[in-house]
Amino acid sequence: MSRNTKINALLLLAVAALAVLPLVLGLGDHKEEPFAGADAEAETAITEIEPDYEPWFSPLYEPPSGEVESALFALQAALGAGVLAYYFGLRRGRRQGEQRAAQALRDAPAGD
Amino acid sequence: MHIAEGFLPPAHAIAWGVASAPFVVHGVRSLTREVREHPESTLLLGASGAFTFVLSALKLPSVTGSCSHPTGTGLGAILFRPPIMAVLGTITLLFQALLLAHGGLTTLGANVFSMAIVGPWAGYGVYRLLRRWDVPLMVTVFAGAFVADLSTYCVTSVQLALAFPDPGSGFLGALGKFGSIFAVTQIPLAVSEGLLTVIVMRLLVQSSKGELTRLGVLLTRSGERRQEAVAR
Incomplete structure (x- = not known):
């Protein structure tokens, strides 16, 4: 680590x-x-x-039970976590791609 | 934890709605301008909104023996300035009011005022002040997120005390009562929110240096180098 x-x-x-x-x-x-x-x-x-x-x-819609309510809260957290993970994954992938491209560019003349 | 549906008298509900509306309208304008001028920041805007979504879904136990949840508004306020958080916070509050019966439509104005307006501005203010004094970035981020979180629930307590002054001890008595329910419960949660915001900011410093520099979070080259030293 x-x-x-x-x-x-x-x-x-x-x-x-x-x-x-x-x-x-x-x-x-x-x-x-x-x-x-x-x-x-x-x-x-x-x-x-x-x-x-x-x-x-009173609320227009009320989750019918504690279970449904906690499911909806979990959904909210999952949506947020999903978007955050997408962001950081995309960034990491892009950075690695750029590094690899730069590496390939550096290696190319040597192979000629 | 927001003020529940129907728990503010109509006059208060309307007044808070009127107070919040201009901030949200102004926020929508800032948001569309930001997206138009910097389309590349859409992704980070989404991530800031997502952070608010996650954090305000996490109901955590606190030292007072009750539960509450953080707000997640400090991060976006630091990155994109508070007006944009007025919009992202309102979206989160609407989602919770409509689907989760958490907060409410009649109390939306009051809840937007505390969580999407005062919280982001207070956190941003503290962040800017500390940055001017050359405090290390991560300390300012922690302080900003902590204050954004805690001030939100202080405002909630004031809102309820204004609506329901104690018959014996008046506004201050009620403020003590609601403050002990909301604000004291929130202190450890605000610490948690500060720490989580620091983690996300550390990841952003690693992954999105260009964006952070453009947004003015990473200031100078020397500042950048200092961050790199921390990252290693």
């Missing part, structure tokens, strides 16, 4: 640790529903402040 790759791997590891530590340390144990969404908690806070508040509009 090059030094560059190692640094990137360490950075990724740090991100993973930041996500896993709250779970491992049980930081959600004091809650009725651990690790719920912050938006749901905000909805609860709103109804605490203003018990009479009724949302006056």
Whole structure:
């Protein structure tokens, strides 16, 4: 592994640790529903402040179950990751192609 | 985490929509100009939008025992300036509002204002300021992405506190309440977003040096050399 790759791997590891530590340390144990969404908690806070508040509009489409919802979230992440991977793959391929072309140009006169 | 559908009173929803609209219109203009003048940047624009897509789909656990997700808007703001992020952020928010019932159409204006306008501008501002002080590129990128992420949720807290002031302690009391839900939860996630943005920027420095120089992210030849030294 090059030094560059190692640094990137360490950075990724740090991100993973930041996500896993709250779970491992049980930081959600004091809650009725651990690790719920912050938006749901905000909805609860709103109804605490203003018990009479009724949302006056509901989503046009709502995923019928948690499974379908997580599938759609996964789809969103996959679309993004796919485009990013395409970008970096294309760049790498182009760079290698250019290098090879330059190499061939350098080698050509020697073969004559 | 965005403000859920129907959870802002109509007057607030409209006001935030009116406040956001000019930024998005201006952003669409900047975006079309960028694509027309530099067709080669379309691919990197797509990658910036894709980064926002991935990051705002990742709901991560946080120290407060609840979950939220990063925004991914810092990267595009640093690369293409904030107006273009107003468009890319709005597209992401629309996708989530329409398909995932996450955020909403009535709260779109408020959510665009926090995630696609204030976040990118705040992150970009910090990035530019640190660059002027000759701070190393990757540190400025981390700081920019961190601030873009965290400021987004600070604005969300302010928006909710304005709409729902606490009957006892008023606006500030409500701000404390919503801030502890959104902003505190977001701190470790903003660190994660900063680190992920640095990884992508490191990969870009390796793969797209020409583009980064054109966009002014890599400034001078000496700056480039410094980056190469880091890359090795």
